[in-house]
Amino acid sequence: xxxxxxxxxxxxxxxxxxxxxxxxxxxxxxxxxxxxxxxxxxxxxxxxxxxxxxxxxxxxxxxxxxxxxxxxxxxxxxxxxxxxxxxxxxxxxxxxxxxxxxxxxxxxxxxxxxx
Amino acid sequence: xxxxxxxxxxxxxxxxxxxxxxxxxxxxxxxxxxxxxxxxxxxxxxxxxxxxxxxxxxxxxxxxxxxxxxxxxxxxxxxxxxxxxxxxxxxxxxxxxxxxxxxxxxxxxxxxx
Numbered sequence: 001x002x003x004x005x006x007x008x009x010x011x012x013x014x015x016x017x018x019x020x021x022x023x024x025x026x027x028x029x030x031x032x033x034x035x036x037x038x039x040x041x042x043x044x045x046x047x048x049x050x051x052x053x054x055x056x057x058x059x060x061x062x063x064x065x066x067x068x069x070x071x072x073x074x075x076x077x078x079x080x081x082x083x084x085x086x087x088x089x090x091x092x093x094x095x096x097x098x099x100x101x102x103x104x105x106x107x108x109x110x111x112x113x114x115x
Numbered sequence: 116x117x118x119x120x121x122x123x124x125x126x127x128x129x130x131x132x133x134x135x136x137x138x139x140x141x142x143x144x145x146x147x148x149x150x151x152x153x154x155x156x157x158x159x160x161x162x163x164x165x166x167x168x169x170x171x172x173x174x175x176x177x178x179x180x181x182x183x184x185x186x187x188x189x190x191x192x193x194x195x196x197x198x199x200x201x202x203x204x205x206x207x208x209x210x211x212x213x214x215x216x217x218x219x220x221x222x223x224x225x226x227x228x
Binding site: 033035037042043044045046047050091095097101102103105106107108 | 158207224
């Protein structure tokens with residue numbers, strides 16, 4: 001069974017600063033995908049970024065980037081130039097390759113961007 | 116806008132009522148999901164449908180009854196609910212090959228009185 005751990009229930013950052021959210025996972029699979037989802041106060045779950053485990057290059061989407069360490073089973077999210085609209089709950093998620101496999105979510109990190 | 120819509124957005128119902136939640140996806144996906152999100156608890160997967168066939172039921176009480184008439188529509192029929200069923204119910208969809216990310220609807224906030 002897969003597990004996803006987010007050890008920081010809450011974090012805060014000043015506007016325009018950089019923040020890193022941590023995520024670790026446990027799996028015996030070799031091929032899998034990792035995601036970060038964002039859930040703002042509207043409760044709409046939004047995909048932020050995805051990473052394929054077979055790719056060594058870290059994924060980047062504008063101000064969002066990941067630090068993927070496969071051997072350490074670590075998948076952190078870095079948000080640069082934080083904006084007030086980044087205030088949200090952030091969930092890390094894992095899925096092994098294979099059409100019938102389901103997402104496993106972490107418990108989430110509540111990020112607050114302070115003006 | 117994720118391409119997944121849910122109605123209603125808010126629902127208040129008594130324990131003896133029968134109501135249904137609706138989800139529709141416009142993404143051409145073949146798998147659809149119901150999740151329950153309660154305060155201070157992790158996201159709980161309830162049901163999974165692949166090509167209209169239910170492939171997973173995570174020990175959900177029978178007062179929740181899913182229906183998937185086609186790959187674009189998913190319903191959750193509610194009957195004789197309990198106050199602890201009050202939660203945000205999220206629908207999601209994904210392709211069944213290639214990419215694995217799920218796209219979520221905005222959710223239905225359900226309150227059982």
